[in-house]
Amino acid sequence: MPAEPIQLADTPASSSRAMALAVLLACQRNDRGLDELIEQKTAALPDPRDRALVMELAYGVLRRQETIDWRLGALLGKPLFRLPMIVQMLLRLGTYQLLYLDRIPARAAVDETVTLAKSSGKHLGRDWSGLINGVLRNLIRLPEPPLPDAAAHPAEALSVRYAVPLWLCRRWIERLGAEQAEAACRASSTIPGVTLRVNRRRVDREALLERWRQEGIPAHPTSVSPSGATLDKGQPVTSLPGFLTGDFYVEDEAAQLIPPLLDARPGQVVFDACAAPGGKTTHLVELMDNRGHIVAMDRQQERLKLLQENCRRLGASVVQPVLGDARTPIAALKQAASPGAFDRILLDAPCSGVGVLRRHPDAKWKKHTGMFERHRQLQRDLLTGVSAVLRPGGVLVYSTCSTEWEETEAVVGWFCEAHPEWTRESVAPWLPPAALPFVTVRGALSTMGNDCGMDGFYAARLRKKT
Template identity: 55%
Template sequence: MVSDPQALQPIDAASAGRRAAMKALVAIEKAGLLSDDLFDQVSAFASLDQRDRAFMVELVRGVLRYRATLDWRLGLLSDRRIAKLPTLVQAVLRLGAYQLLYLDRVPDSAAVNESVRLIKQQSRRLGRDWSGFVNAVLRGLLRSPEPAWPDVVQDPVTALSVRYSCPAWMVERWCRTWGTERAEALCRATVEMPPLTLRVNRLRTSRTAFLAELAAANVAASPTLISEVGVQLARATSVADLPGYAAGHFYVEDEAGQLIPLLLDVQPGQRVLDACAAPGGKTTQVAALMENRGTIVAVDRATARLSLVMENCRRLGVNIVTPLMGDMRELIQAETASGAGRWAVARRESALSVPFDRILLDAPCSGLGVLRRHPDGKWYKTPESIAQHRLVQQDLLAETSRLLRPGGVLVYSTCSIEPEETESIIDEFCQFHCEFQRESVAPWLPPAGLPFVTPQGDLSTMANMNRMDAFFAARVRRSE
């Protein structure tokens, strides 16, 4: 059971959060993903206060995290397949079941009664009254003892899919690739609540000073075990309310992500390319490692996301970043959008015309290593998306590497654990680009990070026991 202090509120107040959660789940189902600004949009439309918004977010993320488990439990009590019900009915049943099974501070009566009220309000839209059905299923869930989980030995795919709420195709893939034991560890990680981890901005403060700053504000925190600039908070809180936020003393970033920029071994005064920069976490860490001296060209395809990079740079005191909007492949191939003016072309050529000492390619990927942070990815990603991302990654690596000077270093990273997006990308790249040599990342990791070095010399935090996201990174050097 999850203790949720945000759920300690009057039923009438919580109802606003439940209604908003229902609308958000329906919108996610239609869009096929959880958009970055969905919660803001729903909150503004429903005029939610901070408490209601927090309750909505908890409900939506909880339903997405445990959806397969919820459907299994509900399906045992329903004469209809949950997936075949109208989307609104699915959403309300899952919301009610999540509260009953995982939120121990929500009264059972409130979870059931508010779910019945919610679906009754949708009768006209649905063309019939589903309140009796919802009431019967949720009350059945209350009365029924917890069923035995499916047997892992007899049917590992079904068992792991149900217990850890993962789609069957993903479980089958992981069992085939790594075996049942490791597949179970990967599945288990998708339902873990990620810690709130911060990276200390050494341009503004030290980890010791920042920990003292948090302690003075009665914020319980401890240094991370692997990253030497990481701080982990004992419990989640509003980031903007933490001491040092406005002063740029920290950036929210998982501990595994903090290890990637170290592999570049950047030096002050160098020229660095961050080929897929948004939202700017690695960009700003690279700048700190460079002591804010040199040049970083930060590229991203979307104006809004590139603006976010620059906002983070301003807050953290980074002033060596040159933003450049566009698809890296098109920029390198000197292709511009129809109607682009001479100024845009000249700016692009100026930013990319001189070879780089270091290149970071944090490539777009399936994101299967960070499903605990993005639980919608369980339900709206497909096996085909892995192959599609692989093609993009191959193109980006081939094109971006052309901008590296002789003797320069390129680091390729993803938040994926799939071989097609990780090791095999580098294997194939080095096979067809003989001027690049793979180098072990070990010399540039903190001593505590050495267990995460693979036999090939890459970094992989897959299925780690340190509560880190699953990241991959490889380092290649261009011949002199």
């Protein structure tokens, strides 16, 4: 069930549902993010409640799609995937409202979905409203079927219960065992809150929380990160007191644990190799008291512009943005710092993003097993490239928002074997006490399947021998 009840606007709800349908169909056709698609489709809506409904429907359908499809499969005479995509999404939209949105009357959910189906008839070449009406009314009328038996079909049971793709459930059971696999599924299916990192160069965390309390904005400190705060109720972060003055940055609690692992000191020279949009970069600035030099590299100019905007807002004046490819960084770095002069390097590598699926439910249905090998090769190339510009005795932190073996231990293990002049160090000394349970036997950080409401992150600390 949603954390907050939906408040329907006075304008026709069908317009919001039509926009939600358009967003869901667009997600199938291109790789643009769900937030971007919703922003595009709802830009002209005058009532924020209409936009909230579009967001609830689009995110909800994609977050619960595996469960929804299972329920529909028991009511259809043919596999769901054989129906036209518009019909599939209409059925999912109606089912999500019936199963998860108590504030929307069942009759309204069915009638509005049927109306949308009729309006799509010309495009489809036939009227599918009768099938949709019958399926949704049967969903209301018939008893809920029992979940797959966990003993006989453990992966299917997890997939239906937590709406996680079946292939990923099988993978986690094989790798982690049933208990830890369920914890990972549970963590990846929760609805994330809005978590912020307080810019402690500007304001104390308690002082910011107290200011918000006085203005009627309830929030609380994060339980693991000493820098974090979580809003008790979602709202646009740009409207929060302190946003324009750079008092905070929107960032998951697990991500906040990564920069301190570098132990970057004021006055040092630091290379953030895949830096945009700048969350970890600006955290490093805070840890270094805005003294020293940070070279922040990214391959995309637009993303570097976003990093520069965040640096300006948070008062980070020691950051030099550099356009370049971290696989071959030396040429781009010549304009910023002497290769081999870096004291610290952060490589927050591109990855599958399996650790942040709860924030990007649209991505769940675009992932596949082949992506891990592709990312692993890229991560090897990145790690090899950036390692060449660290000084002897310097420290490199490799991190990903994936906790899958191919992108984490396999990459770090391969690198250390291929480069005996490097050694691993435990991350434990640079973590807050509450994070120590997430230190692995190899001394890395892994928040996979945590019950603290954090994303799944991995980080390892490497030192270049003198």
